[in-house]
Amino acid sequence: MTEQTGPAGGADGARGVPALPRTGIGVDVHAWAPEGEDRVLWLGCLEWPGERGIAGHSDGDVAAHAACNALLSAAGLGDLGSVFGTDRPEMAGASGAQMLGHVADLLDRAGFVVGNVAVQVVARRPRVGARRAEMEAAMSAALGGAPVSVSAATTDGLGFVGRVEGLAGLASALVARR
Template identity: 85%
Template sequence: MTLPRTGIGIDVHAWAPEGDDRTLWLGCVSWPGERGILGHSDGDVAAHAACNALLSAAGLGDLGAIFGTDRPELAGASGAQLLGHVRSLLDADGWTIGNVALQVVARRPRIGPRRAEMEAAMSAALGGAAVSLAAATTDGLGFVGRTEGLAGFATALVARV
């Protein structure tokens, strides 16, 4: 009997400097009017944490090993593109995605009003897999509390097809 496997993933990015024209991408959706984040790709901490959790669960490595900064063709790649590629890697290795659960830790933007949109966008990038997303602040503590950056944490469940 083959049991399902779980994985955990994390991603952290710093906010871009004030006045930088980067677009904030979070949960595979654009956040107009919000300051963007620094990163080789779009810096989507929710999508990147989900990728890491899925790769971990399937035993296929991590985001840095597959989409490293040494790959210039991935500069500016979207979180949806990365999730789609991870899904194809899992498919090729005989895994199906059960679900991904995410926690975004940030003081801004406010996730609640766009939670369903983010879940739907990430689910679409994963071929319809279930995605649930929650958010938290740090009550002013740490790098998130000092508004230096934001973080994403994820768990994933996968099973052999």
């Protein structure tokens, strides 16, 4: 194994510590847009026609946003808020695919490659299974070809997801130094 040097506690650890793959986790949660509001649902970098949209500053794609958070965490580059803050007007309506592409560029400039990203959508609707492969392909393409796997859960009717108040995305990511 090669050794990386960096400041103690920094992205690479202390001098003499072997460079290992790094993992990160990410979460994103959004409420459904108010009834009658004309918002499109974007999930996993795909448009979901006929589904109620999400309230949010960007497109509200919880799968893509959770993946961004996991990748940024793994590389020690911050989080969604520090990179894409809601105080940035240019991010209004930004797509999850654009955000994933930007995060992939940040990781590349910092010397990281993406090993894989695993995303779980927690929602009563839409039914993710029917479009899982399409979501995986779209998110992978946004990340420049890095493998993405998608799964889903419903919470068996419990909590805000069970009450159909919103949905959540959870993700883990593996990155390594080039």
